[in-house]
Amino acid sequence: MESPNITLPTAGPKPSKKMKLPTAKELISHYESRGMDSQEASMKVIEDLQKALFSVVSSGRGKHDKLLTESSRKIDAISNRLTILDMKLDSKPGYIETFAIGLASGAALKGIGALVPHVIAPLGNIWNSVSSAIQSSPQ
Template identity: 45%
Template structure:
């Protein structure tokens, strides 16, 4: 996937940090020699790719959060078990 011009690219006018609108994205590809329909399809492809990457990253983040929650729950359970067994624990005392 080809990147649209950014501030690091001297061919792009200085932007105020806003994302390009669809017409600007189509114009970018038309300037590279694509027909309007090809440019439109390329923009759709780029946007779909970005959307799928975001969805996958969000899913991965949710999965990681879920795993961390499970680990935290188990640690809390073990901590409570250790605390409840503490008065009965005679490991450190001579017997």
């Protein structure tokens, strides 16, 4: 059985009168009226749509389309911003982690506060001993 060819509208300057694109159901019914069963008609419609899509993409017209280029650039920028925002949100600690960090830093400060007088007092004694030794030594 010879498969009929259906011409699909091509991408390009739009004609003066608006052409209504056939729906998938209309295309399937068209092929079924030509003697194909439902599955064959569906496969043929998919094949025709893939060919049309491939011809539009491979024509190179999409590369020079300003709207497509600008939209693609904007989508990339938004995607990058969302990725950065997601990384920032993932890197910030939650409430439980913040509370644990506060407890740990409070304990560390309290420990340092308890340790400082024991370190400063001997340093003060050493300073006093050195300064008294310097003053009492003959010159």
